[in-house]
Amino acid sequence: MKYLYNQSVSPPAPFVKLIVADPTDSTRQITVDAQIDSAADISTLPNSIVEQLELPVSGSLEIAGYDGNPSIVTLRDAVLILDKFKFSGARIVPTNADYALLGRDVINFLRLVLDGPALTLEILD
Amino acid sequence: MPHLIREVQTPYTINPNDQAIGRETIILQHDGQPIAAVVPYAEYQELLAQRKDVAKLEPISNDPQFERERAAFQRLLPELLKEHRGKWVAIVDEKVADVGPDFSSVIQRVRARFGKRSVCVQEVLETPRVYSLPSPHIVRR
Numbered sequence: 404m405k406y407l408y409n410q411s412v413s414p415p416a417p418f419v420k421l422i423v424a425d426p427t428d429s430t431r432q433i434t435v436d437a438q439i440d441s442a443a444d445i446s447t448l449p450n451s452i453v454e455q456l457e458l459p460v461s462g463s464l465e466i467a468g469y470d471g472n473p474s475i476v477t478l479r480d481a482v483l484i485l486d487k488f489k490f491s492g493a494r495i496v497p498t499n500a501d502y503a504l505l506g507r508d509v510i511n512f513l514r515l516v517l518d519g520p521a522l523t524l525e526i527l528d
Numbered sequence: 529m530p531h532l533i534r535e536v537q538t539p540y541t542i543n544p545n546d547q548a549i550g551r552e553t554i555i556l557q558h559d560g561q562p563i564a565a566v567v568p569y570a571e572y573q574e575l576l577a578q579r580k581d582v583a584k585l586e587p588i589s590n591d592p593q594f595e596r597e598r599a600a601f602q603r604l605l606p607e608l609l610k611e612h613r614g615k616w617v618a619i620v621d622e623k624v625a626d627v628g629p630d631f632s633s634v635i636q637r638v639r640a641r642f643g644k645r646s647v648c649v650q651e652v653l654e655t656p657r658v659y660s661l662p663s664p665h666i667v668r669r
Contacts, residue, residue, distance in 0.1 A: 426635070427644040438663075440663055442660070442663065443660070443663060444661065445661065459644045459645060459646060459647070460594045462631075462647075462649045463648070464656070467660050467661070469663065473658050477588055477594065480639070490632075492632035492636040494631055494635075504661075504663060
């Protein structure tokens with residue numbers, strides 16, 4: 404599956420269409436734009452998705468943000484579906500952003516080709 | 529190696545000049561079962577400080593059920609470190625409900641068993657791991 408980079412951000416960035424499902428009822432799903440972020444240890448979802456799907460609280464962890472200051476946050480869990488790949492029991496950090504981040508906890512399971520000059524992202528089988 | 533003081537028929541006294549007092553842990557036994565420990569004062573202060581740390585655990589959410597599970601994890605942590613160091617445990621109803629090698633396997637079993645409710649699945653480590661999320665997203669507590 405090949406995606407064009409999102410060119411509404413500057414510089415353009417690799418985004419995918421991510422399906423998020425309720426871990427207790429996989430028929431409840433929402434699709435969200437998700438940025439591939441190899442700098443992130445863990446994946447995030449917008450609060451709006453967390454609230455609509457009523458994703459349950461499943462733990463806490465300490466996060467160091469871009470300013471380096473650590474803070475403790477609650478975690479949710481969800482099922483993430485990306486093309487033919489399904490990630491059950493994924494850990495999610497809710498954020499105030501309007502798009503998701505796919506961190507290395509997810510993308511390390513994938514073979515990705517980032518073609519910067521062509522502004523394309525390909526997920527290999 | 530702790531000293532043992534077994535029950536005797538006559539009252540016993542502790543000699544404060546005893547070299548073991550204040551330096552070693554002394555276990556008091558009754559009918560062959562340990563009933564108390566005399567620990568060096570510095571160790572006692574350390575234990576009090578640890579207890580205060582657990583007591584002052586600040587809430588990170590407005591979810592009382594999750595906060596109870598989180599507090600239970602902190603209370604159980606010394607024992608969990610002995611048995612499950614480096615593994616992931618699920619705390620449900622303030623008890624250990626599941627143990628596994630990673631978050632994903634544990635939470636999937638917990639959801640199948642308990643459904644959609646707040647639980648606390650944590651990695652059993654002395655010092656919690658700090659995760660990096662350098663993109664400028666505002667993380668919700």
